[in-house]
Amino acid sequence: GAVVSQHPSWxxxxxxxxxxxxxxxxxxxxxxxxxxxxxxxxxxxxxxxSNEGSKATYEQGVEKxxxxxxxxxxxxxxxxxxxxxxxxxxxYICSARVGGSEADTQYFGPxxxxxxx
Amino acid sequence: xxxxxxxxxxxxLSEEAFxxxxxxxxxxxxxxxxxxxxxxxxxxxxxxKATKADDKGSNKGFEATYRKETTSxxxxxxxxxxxxxAVYFCALSHSNYQLIWGAGTKLIIKx
Numbered sequence: 001g002a003v004v005s006q007h008p009s010w011x012x013x014x015x016x017x018x019x020x021x022x023x024x025x026x027x028x029x030x031x032x033x034x035x036x037x038x039x040x041x042x043x044x045x046x047x048x049x050s051n052e053g054s055k056a057t058y059e060q061g062v063e064k065x066x067x068x069x070x071x072x073x074x075x076x077x078x079x080x081x082x083x084x085x086x087x088x089x090x091x092y093i094c095s096a097r098v099g100g101s102e103a104d105t106q107y108f109g110p111x112x113x114x115x116x117x
Numbered sequence: 118x119x120x121x122x123x124x125x126x127x128x129x130l131s132e133e134a135f136x137x138x139x140x141x142x143x144x145x146x147x148x149x150x151x152x153x154x155x156x157x158x159x160x161x162x163x164x165x166k167a168t169k170a171d172d173k174g175s176n177k178g179f180e181a182t183y184r185k186e187t188t189s190x191x192x193x194x195x196x197x198x199x200x201x202x203a204v205y206f207c208a209l210s211h212s213n214y215q216l217i218w219g220a221g222t223k224l225i226i227k228x
Contacts, residue, residue, distance in 0.1 A: 006160070032214065043206065043218045044161075093160050097214055104149040104168065104210040110160040 003027055004096050006109035013084055014117055021079045021112045023094030029074035030096035034106060035067075038091045050077045084116045119144045123207045123219035130197055131227055138192040138222050140181075140207035148209040150174075150183055150190040151216070155204045164192075164205070202226045 003026040013019050023033055032051055036044040048069050050056040056069035066088075068080040077096075081088055091113050095106040124139040142150065149168045153161040165174030170185035179194045190207060207219040 034215070041223075043221050046215060049213075049215065095161075104214060105151070105163065105166060106214075106216060107163060108153070108161040 002098055002102075002105075002107040004030075004094065004107050004109040006094055006112050008112060009110060010113040010115075012115045012117065015085050016083055018080055018082045019084055019114060021081075021092055021094075021114075023077045023079070023096070023109050025075045025096045025107075028096070028098055030077075031074065031099055032097040033071060033077040034095045034097070035069060035077075035079050036093045036095070038093060038111070044093065047079075081114065084114070086116045089114055089116045119148070119209060119211055119217045121207050121209055121217050121219040123205075123222050125220070126204075126223035127225050128222060129225045129227065132199055133196045134226075136192070136194040136197045136201075136224070138205055138207075138224070140190045140192065140219060142188050142190065142207075142209050142217075144188075144209055144217075146212065147185075148211065150181070151208045151210065152179070152181055152190070152192050153206045153208060155206065155221075157203070161206065197224075197226050199226045199228055 005024045007022045035047045038044050047062045048056045048058045050069050050071040052071045058064045071077040093111040095108045120143045151166045152164040154164045155161045165176045167174040167183035173182045181190050181192045204221045204223045206221045208216045
């Protein structure tokens with residue numbers, strides 16, 4: 001149980017285009033999803049916290065107009081990187097919080113590697 | 118504020134060696150503690166967790182005990198395998214369920 005998927009697993013795009021990444025909880029409902037960015041050989045950087053039906057809460061320094069997050073349902077959150085540039089190239093990982101007796105536990109998707117040319 | 122400190126890597130061991138990866142934390146209240154593992158090119162997998170003092174989390178031969186008196190949650194395994202090679206992250210759960218992460222420790226197991 002507690003499986004989280006991400007799509008696509010990798011994407012290459014041209015500078016200036018937008019890219020959408022989907023995060024789905026497959027066998028549970030997630031009231032909260034988190035989006036992270038991971039640079040090579042580094043720990044995860046929390047970008048935003050996404051609650052179903054409400055606006056995402058962005059961490060300091062993360063541009064909300066550039067990284068659009070939509071949490072449309074209890075099983076789906078999307079991250080759209082708008083007008084992508086090479087410096088946006090990174091590994092993006094989502095996680096979902098289960099709730100209930102495991103409210104403190106996050107389950108992670110496999111990640112999406114974005115390369116902007 | 119809350120923080121997690123874990124030993125720097127890489128840690129290189131021979132197969133069947135005993136593993137310890139140290140993790141200490143600073144936190145107010147009573148956080149939950151986690152170890153996550155990241156295999157090359159993959160996302161993170163929950164390895165084990167503990168939610169209160171003296172709890173022991175265990176999975177796949179790995180163990181960690183929540184020590185409030187030393188604010189530690191060291192990861193141990195009695196006999197490592199090549200397949201255990203990965204990056205291991207210690208983390209604590211904040212009051213708003215956000216995770217506070219350690220820097221990660223790369224583990225390399227040689228046959």
